[in-house]
Amino acid sequence: xxxxxxxxxxxxxxxxxxxxxxxxxxxxxxxxxxxxxxxxxxxxxxxxxxxxxxxxxxxxxxxxxxxxxxxxxxxxxxxxxxxxxxxxxxxxxxxxxxxxxxxxxxxxxxxxxxxxxxxxxxxxxxxxxxxxxxxxxxxxxxxxxxxxxxxxxxxxxxxxxxxxxxxxxxxxxxxxxxxxxxxxxxxxxxxxxxxxxxxxxxxxxxxxxxxxxxxxxx
Amino acid sequence: xxxxxxxxxxxxxxxxxxxxxxxxxxxxxxxxxxxxxxxxxxxxxxxxxxxxxxxxxxxxxxxxxxxxxxxxxxxxxxxxxxxxxxxxxxxxxxxxxxxxxxxxxxxxxxxxxxxxxxxxxxxxxxxxxxxxxxxxxxxxxxxxxxxxxxxxxxxxxxxxxxxxxxxxxxxxxxxxxxxxxxxxxxxxxxxxxxxxxxxxxxxxxxxxxxxxxxxxxx
Amino acid sequence: xxxxxxxxxxxxxxxxxxxxxxxxxxxxxxxxxxxxxxxxxxxxxxxxxxxxxxxxxxxxxxxxxxxxxxxxxxxxxxxxxxxxxxxxxxxxxxxxxxxxxxxxxxxxxxxxxxxxxxxxxxxxxxxxxxxxxxxxxxxxxxxxxxxxxxxxxxxxxxxxxxxxxxxxxxxxxxxxxxxxxxxxxxxxxxxxxxxxxxxxxxxxxxxxxxxxxxxxxx
Amino acid sequence: xxxxxxxxxxxxxxxxxxxxxxxxxxxxxxxxxxxxxxxxxxxxxxxxxxxxxxxxxxxxxxxxxxxxxxxxxxxxxxxxxxxxxxxxxxxxxxxxxxxxxxxxxxxxxxxxxxxxxxxxxxxxxxxxxxxxxxxxxxxxxxxxxxxxxxxxxxxxxxxxxxxxxxxxxxxxxxxxxxxxxxxxxxxxxxxxxxxxxxxxxxxxxxxxxxxxxxxxxx
DNA sequence: GATGAATGAGGATTCATTCAT
DNA sequence: CATGAATGAATCCTCATTCAT
Numbered sequence: 001x002x003x004x005x006x007x008x009x010x011x012x013x014x015x016x017x018x019x020x021x022x023x024x025x026x027x028x029x030x031x032x033x034x035x036x037x038x039x040x041x042x043x044x045x046x047x048x049x050x051x052x053x054x055x056x057x058x059x060x061x062x063x064x065x066x067x068x069x070x071x072x073x074x075x076x077x078x079x080x081x082x083x084x085x086x087x088x089x090x091x092x093x094x095x096x097x098x099x100x101x102x103x104x105x106x107x108x109x110x111x112x113x114x115x116x117x118x119x120x121x122x123x124x125x126x127x128x129x130x131x132x133x134x135x136x137x138x139x140x141x142x143x144x145x146x147x148x149x150x151x152x153x154x155x156x157x158x159x160x161x162x163x164x165x166x167x168x169x170x171x172x173x174x175x176x177x178x179x180x181x182x183x184x185x186x187x188x189x190x191x192x193x194x195x196x197x198x199x200x201x202x203x204x205x206x207x208x209x210x211x212x213x214x215x216x217x218x
Numbered sequence: 219x220x221x222x223x224x225x226x227x228x229x230x231x232x233x234x235x236x237x238x239x240x241x242x243x244x245x246x247x248x249x250x251x252x253x254x255x256x257x258x259x260x261x262x263x264x265x266x267x268x269x270x271x272x273x274x275x276x277x278x279x280x281x282x283x284x285x286x287x288x289x290x291x292x293x294x295x296x297x298x299x300x301x302x303x304x305x306x307x308x309x310x311x312x313x314x315x316x317x318x319x320x321x322x323x324x325x326x327x328x329x330x331x332x333x334x335x336x337x338x339x340x341x342x343x344x345x346x347x348x349x350x351x352x353x354x355x356x357x358x359x360x361x362x363x364x365x366x367x368x369x370x371x372x373x374x375x376x377x378x379x380x381x382x383x384x385x386x387x388x389x390x391x392x393x394x395x396x397x398x399x400x401x402x403x404x405x406x407x408x409x410x411x412x413x414x415x416x417x418x419x420x421x422x423x424x425x426x427x428x429x430x431x432x433x434x435x436x
Numbered sequence: 437x438x439x440x441x442x443x444x445x446x447x448x449x450x451x452x453x454x455x456x457x458x459x460x461x462x463x464x465x466x467x468x469x470x471x472x473x474x475x476x477x478x479x480x481x482x483x484x485x486x487x488x489x490x491x492x493x494x495x496x497x498x499x500x501x502x503x504x505x506x507x508x509x510x511x512x513x514x515x516x517x518x519x520x521x522x523x524x525x526x527x528x529x530x531x532x533x534x535x536x537x538x539x540x541x542x543x544x545x546x547x548x549x550x551x552x553x554x555x556x557x558x559x560x561x562x563x564x565x566x567x568x569x570x571x572x573x574x575x576x577x578x579x580x581x582x583x584x585x586x587x588x589x590x591x592x593x594x595x596x597x598x599x600x601x602x603x604x605x606x607x608x609x610x611x612x613x614x615x616x617x618x619x620x621x622x623x624x625x626x627x628x629x630x631x632x633x634x635x636x637x638x639x640x641x642x643x644x645x646x647x648x649x650x651x652x653x654x
Numbered sequence: 655x656x657x658x659x660x661x662x663x664x665x666x667x668x669x670x671x672x673x674x675x676x677x678x679x680x681x682x683x684x685x686x687x688x689x690x691x692x693x694x695x696x697x698x699x700x701x702x703x704x705x706x707x708x709x710x711x712x713x714x715x716x717x718x719x720x721x722x723x724x725x726x727x728x729x730x731x732x733x734x735x736x737x738x739x740x741x742x743x744x745x746x747x748x749x750x751x752x753x754x755x756x757x758x759x760x761x762x763x764x765x766x767x768x769x770x771x772x773x774x775x776x777x778x779x780x781x782x783x784x785x786x787x788x789x790x791x792x793x794x795x796x797x798x799x800x801x802x803x804x805x806x807x808x809x810x811x812x813x814x815x816x817x818x819x820x821x822x823x824x825x826x827x828x829x830x831x832x833x834x835x836x837x838x839x840x841x842x843x844x845x846x847x848x849x850x851x852x853x854x855x856x857x858x859x860x861x862x863x864x865x866x867x868x869x870x871x872x
Numbered sequence: 873g874a875t876g877a878a879t880g881a882g883g884a885t886t887c888a889t890t891c892a893t
Numbered sequence: 894c895a896t897g898a899a900t901g902a903a904t905c906c907t908c909a910t911t912c913a914t
Contacts (some may be wrong), residue, residue, distance in 0.1 A: 011892085011898085011899085012891085012892065012893075012897085012898055012899080013898085014897090014898090015897080015898080018898085018899095033341065034254075034338045034339050034340075034341065035254075035339075036253075036254035036255075036339065037254075037341050039882090039883070039884095040883080040884065040885090041883085041884095049898095049899075049900090050899065050900045050901080051884090051885085051900085052885090052886080052887085052899075052900060052901090053898080053899065053900080055884085055885065055886075056898090056899085060884080060885080061883095061884065061885090089434070091434050092433075092434050095433050095434070113338065117337075117338050118338060118339075119335075120252045120331065120335050120336060120339065121252050121253075121254065121336075121338065121339045122252075123251070123252070123255050161402060161405075162413075164398065165395070165398055165413055165417075166417060168391075168394050168395055168397065168398045169391040169394060169395055169398075169414065169417060170391070171394060172390045172391045172392070172393055172394020172395065173386075173387040173388070173390045173391040173394075174390070175390055175394070176386050176387060176389060176390020176391075176393070177383070177386055177387055177390065179386065180382065180383055180386045180387075184379060187379075194430065194431060194432070194433065195383055195425065195430075196387065197431040197433075198421060198424065198425045198429070198430045198431035199383075199384060199387060199418065199421040199422055199424075199425040200417065200418060200421050201421060201431050202420050202421045202424065202431075203416060203417040203418050203419060203420045203421040203422075204417055204421075206416065206417075206420065207413065207416045207417040211416070212412065212413075212416045213412060213415040213416035213419050213420075214412070215310075215313050215412065215415075216307070216309050216310050216313065230873060230874085231873095233873090236873095257907090257908070257909090258908080258909065258910085259908085259909095267874080267875090268874065268875045268876075269875085269909090269910085270874070270875060270876090270910090270911080270912090271873085271874065271875085273909090273910065273911080274873090274874085278909080278910080279908095279909065279910090448894060448895085449894095451894095469777070470774045470775050470776075470777070471690075471775075472689075472690035472691075472775065473690075473777050475886090475887070475888090476887080476888065476889085477887085477888095485895080485896090486895065486896045486897080487888090487889085487896085488889090488890080488891090488895070488896060488897090489894085489895065489896085491888090491889065491890080492894090492895090496888080496889080497887095497888065497889090525870070527870050528869075528870050531869050531870070549774065553773075553774050554774060554775075555771075556688045556767065556771050556772060556775065557688050557689075557690065557772075557774065557775045558688075559687065559688070559691050597838060597841075600834065601831070601834055601849055601853075602853060604827075604830050604831055604833065604834045605827040605830060605831055605834075605850065605853060605854075606827070607830060608826045608827045608828070608829055608830020608831065609822075609823040609824070609826045609827040609830075610826070611826055611830070612822050612823060612825060612826020612827075612829070613819070613822055613823055613826065615822065616818065616819055616822045616823075620815060623815075630866065630867060630868070630869065631819055631861070631866075632823065633867040633869075634857060634860065634861045634865070634866045634867035635819075635820060635823060635854065635857045635858055635860075635861040636823075636853065636854060636857050637857060637867050638856050638857045638860065638867075639852060639853045639854050639855060639856045639857040639858075640853055640857075642852065642853075642856065643849065643852045643853040647852070648848065648849075648852045649848060649851045649852035649855050649856075650848070651746075651749050651848065651851075652743070652745050652746050652749070665877085665878085665913085666876085666877055666878080666912085666913065666914075667877080668876085668877090669876080669877080672877085672878095693903090693904070693905095694904080694905070694906085695904085695905095703877095703878075703879090704878065704879045704880080705879085705905090705906085706878075706879060706880090706906090706907080706908085707877080707878065707879080709905090709906065709907075710877090710878085714905080714906080715904095715905070715906090874914100875913100875914085876912105876913095876914090877911100877912080877913085877914100878910105878911080878912075878913100879908105879909105879910085879911080879912100880908105880909095880910090880911105881907105881908095881909095881910105882906105882907090882908095883905105883906090883907085883908105884904105884905090884906085884907105885903105885904085885905085885906105886902105886903085886904085886905100887900105887901105887902095887903090887904105888900105888901100888902095888903105889899105889900085889901090889902105890898100890899080890900085890901105891897105891898085891899075891900100892896100892897095892898085892899100893895100893896085893897090893898100
């Protein structure tokens with residue numbers, strides 16, 4: 001009787017639920033193997049269903065990947081934005097935002113890998129979506145950066161080379177630190193964020209303020 | 219007879235030359251398509267030879283990729299090390315090293331992409347080589363960083379979390395800025411380097427010296 | 437309550453009605469796509485029901501196709517026979533029969549295509565039914581032809597090569613003209629019939645009477 | 655030694671030869687099963703090679719089918735045209751042309767089936783090619799018909815409804831008689847042609863001359 | 873040294889068909 | 894009566910890799 005119940009837990013689920021399960025499985029497999037080495041069969045098996053379901057719900061391997069990207073991307077951007085919104089001044093906002101970011105990655109390692117580390121691997125239609133999502137993340141950071149130092153019109157500054165430069169560097173660094181974090185399990189996301197802030201906060205302010213470093217004669 | 223000669227311009231080249239031609243072609247294709255979407259046929263055609271030659275010289279697609287990685291990796295590490303070696307103090311060394319790095323990428327975009335952006339894409343044997351090469355680059359930077367601020371034993375500090383953290387962040391930022399540079403063709407590698415130094419030099423020194431940033435109460 | 441009623445307009449129809457609706461939809465789809473390219477989903481959707489109903493009523497795709505073939509075949513044979521029966525002499529019978537045929541096709545283009553143009557496409561069980569139906573049509577024509585010129589026993593002549601030859605040629609021509617008619621929407625079925633009769637009536641009589649054409653020496 | 659030779663007969667053949675062998679096999683299989691039921695594996699096996707060869711040479715199942723259609727279509731149109739060209743007057747030309755046609759079909763049954771009987775079965779790109787080839791055949795007949803009775807400008811008459819009607823009917827009848835011929839192996843192509851000419855020659859002339867049959871009052 | 877010919881193996885995708893509700 | 898959920902079984906196609914010349 002009880003096990004009839006547990007059977008029911010896995011069988012004949014409504015579409016929406018199954019879709020999430022499939023995405024969960026897909027993220028795992030895409031993350032472990034990379035897009036091309038990931039085999040749809042394995043995803044299906046891991047999700048506890050048969051291949052045709054995947055195609056029924058997502059249309060194609062690309063479609064499935066896109067769905068993964070999208071879900072994780074939105075999750076991240078939201079948690080980033082929510083965190084930043086809780087603070088008023090630029091410094092706090094960046095701190096909160098980065099902290100949320102590292103926290104997210106710490107808990108969604110697979111998702112992050114899928115989301116961010118496979119740009120060159122996919123081609124065609126999906127590449128565009130990947131670009132879009134990556135851009136979203138970058139834009140969130142950029143807007144934080146811009147607003148942080150803008151005494152004047154924020155939106156105008158978004159296009160500034162200075163801003164995009166800083167944002168890009170920041171995102172790149174954060175991404176790379178994702179691996180560092182994985183190799184140093186003892187460090188909490190907040191500690192990592194603190195390290196990063198220590199390293200860039202002063203310079204960032206200066207850079208955005210126009211104070212430039214000049215090469216030594218050595 | 220005469221046309222036999224002109225044929226010879228392309229045919230029957232010594233092994234070493236052919237190998238380089240093939241690697242050149244391979245880097246182009248791997249870079250444009252990514253490892254899995256790259257098709258050996260296309261590489262062979264681009265190199266102006268037939269597929270079996272590729273296998274004769276490199277054994278397998280993986281072997282060919284490894285060769286690409288290795289050649290570009292060595293090129294980069296050397297140019298980085300050479301540049302750094304010309305300076306004495308830490309600041310200058312980093313400046314010279316990064317400058318060499320951005321210069322290299324500016325001229326070897328394809329090579330850099332192949333070298334650094336495909337970690338998740340390849341599996342098995344090659345993955346190890348990729349890791350090794352990426353590590354090499356990281357180590358070069360790390361050693362620079364470490365030596366830069368070490369008043370004491372350099373090699374000891376290499377294992378320090380501080381050092382690896384800074385190195386990682388730096389490499390990540392530099393990598394990401396590679397794209398920024400591609401989108402801002404007006405900026406010379408030196409200008410990019412200067413921007414980056416402005417952003418991180420102060421903070422980096424402080425961070426490595428143990429001065430930590432602390433979160434505001436906001 | 438009221439809307440339960442309006443729902444009932446489409447729902448819970450008696451079996452016989454539903455079957456006809458499904459066959460209608462099936463004929464459309466089979467005709468547009470051909471047997472293999474026709475997808476059961478599309479048929480079900482067009483019929484406004486769900487796939488399982490199709491299987492409940494017809495057992496299989498083949499079964500559904502057979503039902504289509506059968507319905508249209510009977511429709512045609514009957515209308516052909518009825519028309520022919522209204523005339524007494526051979527000439528009139530053929531005229532009436534052909535006229536009925538072209539009239540039928542003009543109004544049931546889809547049905548005719550399904551019925552007659554997919555012999556090679558289906559395999560196995562269905563092929564037999566298709567053959568049977570096509571034979572039925574041929575036989576009706578043949579019997580007309582035979583009776584038309586038979587001074588003696590009609591049924592005996594049915595097996596004659598002359599009769600089957602003429603019947604076959606006639607059916608083939610008529611089938612092909614089906615397309616011609618579709619491309620010349622101005623022509624009424626009766627006009628088409630008249631053209632055809634002009635072309636074959638004299639020769640047919642002669643041929644059946646044993647008068648043969650002989651090749652010129654040119 | 656000798657059997658090394660016979661091995662060589664089947665192995666490592668030059669592209670052009672293999673292509674023809676594959677087309678031969680494909681025609682057989684397409685003819686027996688129909689386009690959709692035909693499986694590329696079976697074709698490859700029958701041709702004595704592996705599937706990838708088929709794709710290397712023809713690109714896709716559709717491409718292979720197109721190649722079949724094209725080869726057989728050209729064969730037929732040429733043999734038809736050549737035959738017709740040997741005669742001067744319309745009657746002889748038609749006789750020779752039809753005779754060549756039935757001769758062709760008698761010897762290339764499979765080819766004919768592939769060429770002409772699968773219009774509805776294939777979709778997309780190929781459908782166009784099939785249409786083109788079928789049109790070619792029809793055009794050849796139509797041009798014969800037109801020239802045969804045209805006292806004035808031939809090309810003008812090709813568009814005439816009368817001509818296209820007669821040509822269509824003729825092609826349709828001939829196609830259908832293809833089956834009749836297969837069921838009456840005793841009859842030579844020339845005998846079949848004679849039967850057909852007996853049936854249509856007089857009426858055709860009349861029809862094209864404008865003499866129309868009128869329905870009896872019965 | 874060089875290549876045209878050939879293939880083993882595997883992956884994405886589709887579809888007729890059936891449960892369980 | 895009616896259907897959303899689910900799948901077994903093919904089929905097309907591609908690609909790294911290897912002979913035989």
